[in-house]
Amino acid sequence: LNSKARTTTVGVVRTDILDFTVGRDRQLDMALLNADCIGTAAHVTMLSRMPVKPSVFTAPQCAKVIRALGQIMIASARGRFAISLEDQDVHLALERQLTARLGALGRNVHTGRSRNDQVALDLRLFAKEQILAAIDEALNLADALIAQARRHLMTPMVGRTHMQPAMPSSVGLWATAHAESLVDDALLLKNAFELNDQCPLGSAASYGVPLPIDREMTAELLGFSRPIHNVLYANNARGKIETIILAAMGQVMLSLAKLAQDLMLYTMPEFNYFSIPKEFCTGSSIMPQKNNPDVLELVRAKAATVFAHEMAVAGIVRGLPSGYNRDLQETKGPFMDGIATTRGCLEVMSLLIQGMEVHAPQMRAAFSPAVFATDRALELAAKGMPFRDAYQHIKAHMDELAAMDPGDAVLRKTHWGATAGLDLDAMGKRLEATRRFAASERMRYHRAVTRLMNVQYPLHD
Amino acid sequence: LNSKARTTTVGVVRTDILDFTVGRDRQLDMALLNADCIGTAAHVTMLSRMPVKPSVFTAPQCAKVIRALGQIMIASARGRFAISLEDQDVHLALERQLTARLGALGRNVHTGRSRNDQVALDLRLFAKEQILAAIDEALNLADALIAQARRHLMTPMVGRTHMQPAMPSSVGLWATAHAESLVDDALLLKNAFELNDQCPLGSAASYGVPLPIDREMTAELLGFSRPIHNVLYANNARGKIETIILAAMGQVMLSLAKLAQDLMLYTMPEFNYFSIPKEFCTGSSIMPQKNNPDVLELVRAKAATVFAHEMAVAGIVRGLPSGYNRDLQETKGPFMDGIATTRGCLEVMSLLIQGMEVHAPQMRAAFSPAVFATDRALELAAKGMPFRDAYQHIKAHMDELAAMDPGDAVLRKTHWGATAGLDLDAMGKRLEATRRFAASERMRYHRAVTRLMNVQYPLHD
């Protein structure tokens, strides 16, 4: 806080203090500009139809405001929108721009709403698009894994528990295990989407307004399934919905971290089961021979980051009293960063899995007789020896244990979901169902915005 | 680790080391005994129908095992079941008990499954019942809040933002805001239930078995919607599903913490908006006058605990490679504690809300003219002054601001979800839909178990 800042003020507020309170908003809010314009369009449209005399906005005034909003969105897409320190945030920046373009019309758009209202709405609209994109990306990675599974369906691979060799497994089983995890994650993202798909607009400063605003109308104009009912809850849900979304993103990261950890193990030269393309590996500044799986390490690390973001948000809102509290602003950074991190990792892992190579001979060489011990015990059990006795028998004669052909062992596990019983069609169906959900929700939102703004959405500049 | 323990072993393992590895399992697993019996019954039933010669179990043998399992469940309900250090966990304790009762039949129940399998199943069955109970309890608290809302629907109460007086609100709005949060939480619990409602059985040691086991059959016998497909994912999902469930519990705790925080503020003598019954308050060992809202403070604190439990579980599993790792055992404590904590808080808060008293006069006395400033600005806006100008006008003349009648102010906010626009029927409908879901799922599970075990479930001793 430099001394010059201390001597200046914006209104009554000292510049240095304002800078502290504004924090990262001037950067982060840039990602909310579209949502803020769209939300404003819905609000003004609703105001123009509100049964009061005089109208807050006439229909032509409303059209004028929406036209200006569209222009601002396009300008912003071209890099011509900025939030000044005086603006503090995208909401006041937009009001200032509208006022500059439209005068009194601009000074009137805030009738019956508050910034809390707007930020709650903007974040929900932002989340809508982000979650749908993350669903696609998670399913793309699942697809890449399934493609690898198809390619190496029955390639034998030692299955491990406790990091130690355990039982015969296959590349098909390994790859689809990771894929199925992502398919579940996509469901979690869908659940988060549905919780998010409630419109908070009309909460104003958490307590509604003495005007006959129509919250169902704005919800519908914006393509939401319904408004949040209680206006105080509309605000109390800030931080809560962010935590829910980050928890779903966190699950994606758990899936990615496990996949990354497996790959880091199995690309060590002692294994060499898989190799990842050279163009994904970086070297060392001192060791000429190095070819490191940095991408995987970063994905593993970023899983911790995303959970820390969830904890930050949950920690911030836990124990806050009802109504807007400025603490909520501090949730914006971890929320947006957590989503961006997850999406970035999904995308890079998809590319990596597509380029990954499988080394069947190395995998086959890793089978020791011990890996077949359980299969042998189950052979005895199938012949009528109580399993515990069979187990003890094999354990007592480990030295005599004969190896089996790994390929045969893999083929002998035929039950549903095992190496020779994988049901890729069933997986594909679950995957496609969630993909269709995402596509249809995206369509619904784009249509609603296009209708509302009279501008093709998403914008193509 | 005392020196005596060091000199003894169980098998080859030193007693002190075994004690370290067993950890809290001997206590925690007691809550899984029923699930372990039920799962064993399903597994043995499936084995008895498996198309192999000789049968692993004949139908009469199967019936015998199931009868013994039922007896063990009843014995356990009467406090006559214990897990010894040698047993290590409920799974081996049960196998030992079955073997003691049934000899070779007991030594055969482990055919085609592993403990990892069992614990994964037991935790899903345990979670089924716990989540459904938590849904009920969350909705009970929502009901208690709605009942208070009905009683004091239009009682004016200062709405706050930034902990400072903001706008006219009502007890009805306040109480239903908290209720709606819980209704959303119940949905989250439902989502977690549905993710949990996939049967992991048949994964064995994560890699399936070379026997024609029927995983769809066991899933159905146990009342699951479907088996988890990939057997490796069935194990990899350990810790993941626990995190998902704890995240939903954490959301409940966020709702409770906010409610508790509001009540702590508003029961301070400076407010005295609410009072909680004396039988919920404890005194001080030194201060004779004290009457403290300990329950509320503990609920606020326990919200942090539940999130820490979620972090513990996520932290433990993040970055584990595929396949069972013993780390997973360490997730059991935070998982079970997190659920129990949440349920305990829900129950105690329901009682407290039922007994809470509302002091309308104190609430009314708290209205200062400033609380109506926004309403006044909106009056000007409704008459045609651009809102920003109206806002500036009121801001410049705060000293002249006349008070309004709080009751009138509350009545004037008629839009959906505002003080005079609360739609308790709509809330009730959402609430009841989730309640019906829980009831029907509970019925489905109880019926399945009763059919499988031929014992009325839940047991009534």
Added chain:
Amino acid sequence: LNSKARTTTVGVVRTDILDFTVGRDRQLDMALLNADCIGTAAHVTMLSRMPVKPSVFTAPQCAKVIRALGQIMIASARGRFAISLEDQDVHLALERQLTARLGALGRNVHTGRSRNDQVALDLRLFAKEQILAAIDEALNLADALIAQARRHLMTPMVGRTHMQPAMPSSVGLWATAHAESLVDDALLLKNAFELNDQCPLGSAASYGVPLPIDREMTAELLGFSRPIHNVLYANNARGKIETIILAAMGQVMLSLAKLAQDLMLYTMPEFNYFSIPKEFCTGSSIMPQKNNPDVLELVRAKAATVFAHEMAVAGIVRGLPSGYNRDLQETKGPFMDGIATTRGCLEVMSLLIQGMEVHAPQMRAAFSPAVFATDRALELAAKGMPFRDAYQHIKAHMDELAAMDPGDAVLRKTHWGATAGLDLDAMGKRLEATRRFAASERMRYHRAVTRLMNVQYPLHD
């Protein structure tokens, strides 16, 4: 909360509510009984010397109380002390016992103090002993690692970065790296000890008392370095000091987790650098051949648990207003569990490291020519080629790279702290300095208590 409990009360408080508020205190507080007796002895001694008429306690009365306290400590050591639900906690249980034995004298020991006071003191005394024990245990493990280092000082081992082979290293370097981490941890524990070594007694209910109590005297009687000055801060520091101590324990766990992770990697059969004794490994219920490093996995997992405990405590206290809040009770569990977990892991890892075997041939076999690439580049650099050019040269000729003798490579790194430059004496000196600190602090405390209680401390029953 069963219906019977609802109809009964303790005082005015309902039994079920009391049970909720008491939580785990009845169990956890058993570990605080000695501290509570010792603290009471100091408080009563001070009261007996307080310059007021009539004396709160005469010298003979004081002696009588202290005698009774000693008897209670001994009874407790024999398992004859219990905390009832009515007692709620150890403090009221002790007062009740004293009153039962001594009548009015017992009803007078609470003069000028509060339970908050007592629990703050008890936890600091408890922490004193725990931290000192943890220091010893951390240094014991460091010693065990150094002993292994001495035994295999120059045994070549491939050093890794990014989990990939990097440069020649040695068992000596590897083992002492872990040891040095623990030596730093012991310093952190020492720092936490010193922060903890401030006596909170005399804070009463956070605001002191209108009696001429002598806080320096009680601090000295109890062997503290000084009292906490501000009586409100004495209470505000609750949770804070616990977080500080848990953060130090967390650092120990970071050291252990890294050690455990290394061992899990290097005991995989693909490496087989180390083996851990069979009596530390448990088997599988299904796989006869298994021999799993469960201890290591649990240590890795428990590191996450201890950090979650730290987060729980920090989360609970963050944002609490000044003065005692009941939330603080909820910190007791994670605090005590976190310490016990850390100490248990230290002890088991010491045993494991002592029993660990090193397989030099396997380590030597793992050296590929690439591991020497950097050494080769530095040879060129030493001859005058700019390092970046040497690096590029080697990188371009990786295929021609000749291996070196690993033993020679290890011997050539002679600078301080490298494979051939390890200064075990310097390490030993740092280690011993901290060990002496712990011994002398333990002595100081035991002497103070022995003098105060007129009973040899620690008690030997």
Added chain:
Amino acid sequence: LNSKARTTTVGVVRTDILDFTVGRDRQLDMALLNADCIGTAAHVTMLSRMPVKPSVFTAPQCAKVIRALGQIMIASARGRFAISLEDQDVHLALERQLTARLGALGRNVHTGRSRNDQVALDLRLFAKEQILAAIDEALNLADALIAQARRHLMTPMVGRTHMQPAMPSSVGLWATAHAESLVDDALLLKNAFELNDQCPLGSAASYGVPLPIDREMTAELLGFSRPIHNVLYANNARGKIETIILAAMGQVMLSLAKLAQDLMLYTMPEFNYFSIPKEFCTGSSIMPQKNNPDVLELVRAKAATVFAHEMAVAGIVRGLPSGYNRDLQETKGPFMDGIATTRGCLEVMSLLIQGMEVHAPQMRAAFSPAVFATDRALELAAKGMPFRDAYQHIKAHMDELAAMDPGDAVLRKTHWGATAGLDLDAMGKRLEATRRFAASERMRYHRAVTRLMNVQYPLHD
């Protein structure tokens, strides 16, 4: 990851992948440029004195490099230094710049070190300055609180527990409680400083180098107390030291959050004990009357953020195997952000406390007779009634309890650390001791750098 990026590479690495791996480094590393130059100067100086033939650097060559480093630092202070995507980080950027200016000399500075080495060193140097600054700022805030305490030393204020009125207290007690917390925090920062004050340089890629480098010399040139001994530990300590520092910062934030929470409560109009200057408060976009304590809310929230940063770092490094792993890069953001956040909060809270006003009449009006209950019970106890009886007596006659003069009550608590026994001199002495520590360490570092670089440090452009 756009399609154009996919088709280009830097070396073999795809541009989009490189961008993913570089992450925030290009921004964050700008704060490390000075440290990187200083560390390079020390390394080159040591190389120039290393007893090898030919010299890696002659003395004149060394001087030339150092001159260039000084110029780069000055250029950077003027905004003329940038890190390109190809550079990836500050280390390669600096090497490139040196090579551009000095040719072969630049290509030689990396002899015997690695980037891991450099970043470990840079972060320690960065942390040195940051911790010392944070100590000063924490003590400045403590000073501001003590100044308020002096001004209102005996102003009566109701002391609270459980957020409820408890006992008579004073502004002096309240303010110095917060100050003492910060004085303890400054000690924690000092402890973290001392742990940090070990030089990692010479670790190279974690395994040392086959050159006779002198690690004591570089440590001394850089003003460190000593080198880290074990070169592998020098790298393993990455993340560990960051967690330690963040834990200390977290303690500062706990102190600030408590202070902020108290102020938020006591600035509510229902209390109005304190007011904070208007230039620290921001308004509402909809409510004309609003004057919100945003700064306090943000400080409360940021306490959660800093702990989440600590968890992120601990989570990332927990369970990593020995040696550098790229995961460590991901710790840089939370580490730097956590420090910057803490320092920003300290600074703004100092200003706020300086400007805070105390309203004695409102504080005095808040005293109800019940607040004196304990004082009354202790009066009876002082006259000889056993305290528990006195307590019960007062409890039974609460209605008859007479008020006392709050000023008298405050004066009657004369023991050390109570309202009338505050020892501001003792506090001041502890505070000054830590301040002197920080000043002398800063001096030591600046002198070392000035001597090494032959440029006055810190730079004044």
